[in-house]
Amino acid sequence: MSHAHGVPSAPADRRTRRILAAVLIPAAVATLVAMLVLWPGRVRPGAAPSGERVNATVTASTATTAVVRLADGTETTVDVPAGPGAPVIGPGAAVVLLRSAGVGGGYAIVDRQRAGPMIWLLLATVAAVLAFGRRLGLTALIGLAVSFGVLLLFIVPAVLSGENPLLVAVVGAAAIMFAALYLTHGVNAPTSVAIAGTLASLIVTGVLGYGFSAALHLTGVAGDEDAFLAATRGGIDMRGLLLAGIVIGALGVLDDVTVTQAATVAELAGHGDRSRRDIYRAATRVGRAHVASAVNTLVLAYAGASLPLLLLLATGGAPVGEVLTGPLLAQEILRSAVGTIGLVASVPITTALAVLVIRTRSAGPRSSPPARSPRHSRT
Template identity: 30%
Template sequence: MFSKEKIKFFICVLSLIFFLNGVTVLADEIDNSKSIDGIKATVTDIITTNEKNISKAENEGGIKEQQVKVLINTGNHKGESIIILNSVDTSMSNDFLLHKGDEILISIEETDGNIVKAYMYEYARDKYLLYLVLGFVVLMILIGGIKGLKSIFTLGVTVLAILKLLPTLLLRGYDPIKTSVVMSVGIIIFTLLVVSGSNRKTVASIIGTSCGVAIAGVIAKIVGDLTKLSGYGTEESQMLMYIPQNIKFDYKGLLFAAILMGALGAIMDISMSIASAMNEIDDANPNISTASLMKAGMSVGHDIMGTMSNTLILAYVGASLQSVILLIAYKVSFIDIINQNIIATEVVRALSGSIGLIASIPITVLASGMLRKREIEKSLDI
């Protein structure tokens, strides 16, 4: 009555609907919470704007003070209009001069349920980010069809696992190395099985990705220990020491987990690309020898390797670009730059991930070739 593909399609659609519904419910819960932070409001009028010079120096800038009328859109005071004072330091790039119609986040102070004071601390950007996500989802479905839908579903589950499940487990004191390894393997198996089904190329991809990620993790651990990376490379890692849960984190373990997660996507991509290409070659020419098929797979891997390594390294360089510019601006020597904890961390992160990516190529080719040879031998026995 219904083909397997149609059943899978309906399952994916229903799963996607439930996922998006869950996100919407979660967002509504956040918006309607009793918290006095993260309240959304819309600027309805600019009452006054005054400028005060704080220094006569040319580059010091000044202070602009705005009296702004805003309409509260979420929380317990939804529908109320209030006047807030917005002070803008014109010499600071992270201060905001408001305009009519701007959607902002405000924090309020209240006594006995009445607002005493409120101030703006950030623009509300979530609506436009949601539009971007919806555009991505629509494009994936239009171009990828059912596979695009499956990819969206697996991506949603992966994002929830990394942004919700992993931090929750780490905050409960679970070992970051063991947790990240188990989660990585779970993500690999789940994603590849849902997207490509249970077949030879999926198994080869799982083997190649798992081995590549494992190699990246081992190298990161060894080199991290040799270079005495502390895991305190960012402000966020240092701020973790003061969280209310009073957890003593294994910061080296957290660094290992971050490297593993960072390399996972790229390695999975290259493993599936090679396994899929070899499968297509085999389908187009069933009489090709296993040795020739593996040679073709390595040729595909060589072409992918350069661009994917560049992608991975450029992503990490981009993440630390401001730190590099800062060090160069103060004419810090190359030796001092490369030995900075944050820079060394990014170098280890980028190169260990790239090594894992490169290693996954011959492993995927070998796995795909051996699995194909085994299938041929079984068919001959029959």
């Protein structure tokens, strides 16, 4: 039974459904089995900061000190943090304090409290999605919750426990893909085609990432965060972690393109009397326009996340060739280039699969238009 939630369901015969089931059901079972095998046990936590974190409110402040009130009503004086990135402190500010371990330990301001504004931001986002998307928006939010669940409960703990990051990312991405797309767009032939196209494109992306990361001699350790993680978590394959990030980052754009292509083919097949070749050509034209904007979105997303890095490199005074081939920027170029190739490949792959799946209307001879009545003919 089809439960379309936004993707038009093109007519598909029983043979087509069997072929899709024969491909996707084993893939879903393999994903579930792989998740069970790779499911992390208890992850050993890293070294916790010495001291206790407590919330407080600033009641008075000067340039160097501040008086803060704790939850139990007691007040104490602390130093105001200074330096780049230090939180701005003033009367009424909600802050986070760190109490030093040991007898007589004092307090220090380490951050601002953000729980309240973040809750309002999330509620506003949910309200906007539900107001516009309605039932489709609700299923999209459920799919988003599943995606975060897979990331936080499976992918991150499995990588920290020492599993191969690329394998974990592929399995986790497949789980997210099955759950999110079927929840959001319903169980029907176009959604199944979109899943198959996304899976094929992810394979292309992963293979290209693996090959070019080796050709570029990238180790996955380029910045301070990478070096710190490699030093504190020696069992993590940093190059695999780089590839895992590429796969997960590409998934968010790929599913958008593949769903659009499958829906476009289904819509074209349901209106008019067209051959498979005509439908493929028309859907590909739509895909070219979509990819043109999606590629720009993908590259800008990576550039936006790496904007501080780009500013640092621009002010370093190094030659352009040296900057572009350095490990920091080379990793970003790899992410953008491999993600773009996978995105471009998703259009012909998904469109071809969707065209093979649909059942076009009979291509018989077109009927002649009715003859004009003599009283309506021109003189």
